[in-house]
Amino acid sequence: ALLFLGARAQHGSQWTYSEGPLDQTQWSKEYPSCGGRRQSPIDLQRRNIQYNPSLKALNLTGYKSQGGQFPMTNNGHTVQISLPPTMRMTAADGTEYVAKQMHFHWGGESSEISGSEHTIDGIRYVAEVHIVHYNSKYKSYDIAQSAPDGLAVLAALIKVEDYGENTYYSTFISQLNNIRYPGQSTVLSDLDIRDMLPENVHHYYSYKGSLTTPPCTENVYWFVLASPIMFSRAQGWKLENSILDHQNKTLHNIYRMTQPLNNRVVETNFMNLPNEQHEQGKGREGERENPKQAPHLPRRAGLRA
Ligand SMILES: *[C@@H]1O[C@H](CO)[C@@H](O)[C@H](O)[C@H]1NC(C)=O
Numbered sequence: 001a002l003l004f005l006g007a008r009a010q011h012g013s014q015w016t017y018s019e020g021p022l023d024q025t026q027w028s029k030e031y032p033s034c035g036g037r038r039q040s041p042i043d044l045q046r047r048n049i050q051y052n053p054s055l056k057a058l059n060l061t062g063y064k065s066q067g068g069q070f071p072m073t074n075n076g077h078t079v080q081i082s083l084p085p086t087m088r089m090t091a092a093d094g095t096e097y098v099a100k101q102m103h104f105h106w107g108g109e110s111s112e113i114s115g116s117e118h119t120i121d122g123i124r125y126v127a128e129v130h131i132v133h134y135n136s137k138y139k140s141y142d143i144a145q146s147a148p149d150g151l152a153v154l155a156a157l158i159k160v161e162d163y164g165e166n167t168y169y170s171t172f173i174s175q176l177n178n179i180r181y182p183g184q185s186t187v188l189s190d191l192d193i194r195d196m197l198p199e200n201v202h203h204y205y206s207y208k209g210s211l212t213t214p215p216c217t218e219n220v221y222w223f224v225l226a227s228p229i230m231f232s233r234a235q236g237w238k239l240e241n242s243i244l245d246h247q248n249k250t251l252h253n254i255y256r257m258t259q260p261l262n263n264r265v266v267e268t269n270f271m272n273l274p275n276e277q278h279e280q281g282k283g284r285e286g287e288r289e290n291p292k293q294a295p296h297l298p299r300r301a302g303l304r305a
């Protein structure tokens with residue numbers, strides 16, 4: 001029994017996305033929730049979502065610039081920034097959530113591979129940011145993480161435009177070199193998380209799902225912003241190529257494949273996507289199957305989806 005527990009504990013820190021005995025197709029063997037019916041991420045299919053005009057905008061407080069120190073760590077799976085409990089998000093149903101940390105998912109295995117976790121009509125974006133919160137009715141994240149209504153994640157997709165540097169990310173990107181190895185940390189000061197989000201935070205997709213990494217707990221209320229964050233090509237490249245994993249290999253393709261929707265419903269609070277580029281694709285069936293003919297799609301679109 002002790003040997004068995006030892007093996008489990010060891011595995012616990014060794015899950016991977018695509019290599020070794022505990023890649024994402026095997027997670028459910030060690031973490032049964034990963035095989036559940038309410039998993040994340042999912043493909044957000046615009047023809048299957050439900051418009052709910054009563055879904056109010058998220059109320060984000062304490063997201064604006066504030067002094068203070070934000071520890072940023074390479075945890076071997078991604079880069080993670082710790083967030084202060086003064087940052088809060090109130091959902092449309094009135095539930096208040098306390099921010100805990102933000103982290104990223106990206107691709108980059110070869111130069112044209114995207115790596116967001118959620119996809120929109122099958123299209124994978126370059127990268128994705130997750131701001132993880134816990135329900136304020138619980139005393140701490142540790143308690144909330146196993147409660148059925150414990151967590152909420154505010155997610156935004158990252159899109160690359162050729163040369164326009166997103167200066168709200170410059171400090172973050174430049175610090176990645178200082179946390180090259182797993183376990184390394186640095187400190188960011190005076191972060192403005194609101195600025196790091198898209199200008200439009202009013203419109204979102206929403207559904208009930210799970211953590212996208214083990215233990216894949218099915219207690220996450222997801223809010224995926226409809227507008228993307230813009231990076232320059234150089235910023236996208238740096239995000240994808242700065243951080244090493246436990247084997248000292250560059251951390252690439254750190255995203256989970258989309259999971260079945262099963263009986264869940266995805267709701268939105270917008271009728272048409274506010275993003276003009278999405279508007280162009282509206283109703284033109286077939287573009288999805290042949291992304292090469294759709295010049296308005298995000299860079300690298302479809303190559304992996
Ligand atoms: C947003 O939340 C804060 C703190 O919970 C509250 O004081 C404020 O009134 C809320 N604003 C809106 C527009 O609901």
Ligand SMILES: *[C@@H]1O[C@H](CO)[C@@H](O)[C@H](O)[C@H]1NC(C)=O
Nearest residue numbers: 181182244245246247248249
């Ligand atoms: C990774 O590289 C660092 C620095 O060169 C070294 O100390 C460490 O032992 C290496 N780890 C592995 C698993 O090779």
